[in-house]
Amino acid sequence: MPNMKDTIKTVAIDLFYKKSYFASGISDIARLAGIQKSSIYYHYSNKEDILFDILNTTMLDLNSSLNQRLEGLKTAEEKIQAAIESHILFHIERQKEVIIADSELRGLSIENYKTITKMRDDYEGKFQKILKKGIDDGSFIKTDYKIISYGILTMCTAVCLWFDQKGRLSKDEIARIYKGFLINGLKKSHRSNSRHQE
Amino acid sequence: MPNMKDTIKTVAIDLFYKKSYFASGISDIARLAGIQKSSIYYHYSNKEDILFDILNTTMLDLNSSLNQRLEGLKTAEEKIQAAIESHILFHIERQKEVIIADSELRGLSIENYKTITKMRDDYEGKFQKILKKGIDDGSFIKTDYKIISYGILTMCTAVCLWFDQKGRLSKDEIARIYKGFLINGLKKSHRSNSRHQE
DNA sequence: TAGTCTACCGAACGATCGTTAGATAATGGC
DNA sequence: GCCATTATCTAACGATCGTTCGGTAGACTA
Known part of the structure; x- marks a missing residue:
């Protein structure tokens, strides 16, 4: 049961690698992490923070x-x-x-x-x-x-x-x-x- | 007096280089080329076409x-x-x-x-x-x-x-x-x- | 059992995205 | 002087962008 912040990071790495940072949306990350995109902001203050x-x-x-x-x-x-x-x-x-x-x-x-x-x-x-x-x-x-x-x-x-x-x-x-x-x-x-x- | 298609290409090279392709907007290119963004589509069929x-x-x-x-x-x-x-x-x-x-x-x-x-x-x-x-x-x-x-x-x-x-x-x-x-x-x-x- | 904290949700925000439609002004040929 | 072509414009499209807000279910604390 890994924590959600790690999950977000992992799927973000995957996405940024495949599609590049700017082509990846917060909603893409959220979808792959299995949460709503607003929930991302509980773990990271903004998109750049993930990068x-x-x-x-x-x-x-x-x-x-x-x-x-x-x-x-x-x-x-x-x-x-x-x-x-x-x-x-x-x-x-x-x-x-x-x-x-x-x-x-x-x-x-x-x-x-x-x-x-x-x-x-x-x-x-x-x-x-x-x-x-x-x-x-x-x-x-x-x-x-x-x-x-x-x-x-x-x-x-x-x-x-x-x-x-x-x-x-x-x-x-x-x-x-x-x-x-x-x-x-x-x-x-x-x-x-x-x-x-x- | 270079033609507009070349101008678009030149400023696009500059932008894609500085900001990356996905972070650069059609409106950015148009502004730097000195035309409206819709005019881009007279010379190129879409954004990817420029790339x-x-x-x-x-x-x-x-x-x-x-x-x-x-x-x-x-x-x-x-x-x-x-x-x-x-x-x-x-x-x-x-x-x-x-x-x-x-x-x-x-x-x-x-x-x-x-x-x-x-x-x-x-x-x-x-x-x-x-x-x-x-x-x-x-x-x-x-x-x-x-x-x-x-x-x-x-x-x-x-x-x-x-x-x-x-x-x-x-x-x-x-x-x-x-x-x-x-x-x-x-x-x-x-x-x-x-x-x-x- | 009331209060607090954690981790999420749903809904909405204004801004910008790439793209299209239709109008227009300038140019050149017949 | 008429028509077509070229190169641009204004205006608008629906979609998506990153972000914020207020709410809430559940767990822990006192």
């Missing part, structure tokens, strides 16, 4: 998921691999929510928008810190770590857009393939100086 | 942009570099439209949806063909070319989300950085067999 609740918990969970995964790791290579894995797995496991988080920020008021983007920027910052460290200590190729962090993050984020539960590859296989490809791209190639190799 | 027009021309242009850029190229490495560059530059030059194309497919009817996704799949197919060729002839590392094609495409697609006209890097620099990173990731690393190197 914010979804985005907020998603970002919180994403962040703590990363922190947990990074605990105890030392080298930049270990860390970036763990971060990539954490990011990919979260984006598969929480597919609907992260798709909403990526596409519905325009539904937020200015203050709420700032709250969410602040969390996103902090999260990105952790990836950038790892990359910078790896470049500085010579384990990664010299490159623009900010731009590359965007690249890595968006590449792994987009997994949520095409991942198919019944597809050919499991989430762990996808994480492994991407980790390998990205690490290969980050590490010094045969063409550059080979001080660290051989 | 489809935007997505359709965007996909057509994206495709012909790639075809042009690939002309005359032979090796997989040349081709994938050219394809990456074409993709990135297009996503910077047509920033607003590609963002709409990436997020507003849910606004289309089933038939229109099929038309657009067909074009997108054909486009993706060209990247996959190049990657497969490069893997088969030994110039790229053995990897899952479908998954990697998604990765490369989404990574380069997402440039449109963070690129800033007044930012630190020009579009050509970004294209160069990404090309370098991705090629490095695709080519055999120092750790694998080195038959092709030295």
Whole structure:
């Protein structure tokens, strides 16, 4: 017997994912939750409040998921691999929510928008810190770590857009393939100086 | 003196980009175009028709942009570099439209949806063909070319989300950085067999 | 048993939605 | 000077939007 607020949130995630935030009505949510639309306002103060609740918990969970995964790791290579894995797995496991988080920020008021983007920027910052460290200590190729962090993050984020539960590859296989490809791209190639190799 | 249909399309691109398709009203478009909302229906049969027009021309242009850029190229490495560059530059030059194309497919009817996704799949197919060729002839590392094609495409697609006209890097620099990173990731690393190197 | 709180309901609010109908003014061909 | 076409207008349509209001059944508290 789950409480009604959770039910509302769950059906809202479903609707926002399928139809987008603005195309989903309060009455749609109410119908799927099995209550009258006015009852929604007992649990949430307005429509945007539902969206914010979804985005907020998603970002919180994403962040703590990363922190947990990074605990105890030392080298930049270990860390970036763990971060990539954490990011990919979260984006598969929480597919609907992260798709909403990526596409519905325009539904937020200015203050709420700032709250969410602040969390996103902090999260990105952790990836950038790892990359910078790896470049500085010579384990990664010299490159623009900010731009590359965007690249890595968006590449792994987009997994949520095409991942198919019944597809050919499991989430762990996808994480492994991407980790390998990205690490290969980050590490010094045969063409550059080979001080660290051989 | 541009014609009104183009004006409508231009302001619609602006609005859909800023506020999303469903949050933008016909009256918004009309106001910005300087006409009454009923006049919209002289040029477009309904709201979705405007969206489809935007997505359709965007996909057509994206495709012909790639075809042009690939002309005359032979090796997989040349081709994938050219394809990456074409993709990135297009996503910077047509920033607003590609963002709409990436997020507003849910606004289309089933038939229109099929038309657009067909074009997108054909486009993706060209990247996959190049990657497969490069893997088969030994110039790229053995990897899952479908998954990697998604990765490369989404990574380069997402440039449109963070690129800033007044930012630190020009579009050509970004294209160069990404090309370098991705090629490095695709080519055999120092750790694998080195038959092709030295 | 009276009062309070929780979780909902039904009905209505004004505003806006996408769309249509019919009128009109300007233009160009015959 | 007449007719058709083009491009726009005003006015209105029913439907739906997010939100608010007052009411109420049931559970818990004193």
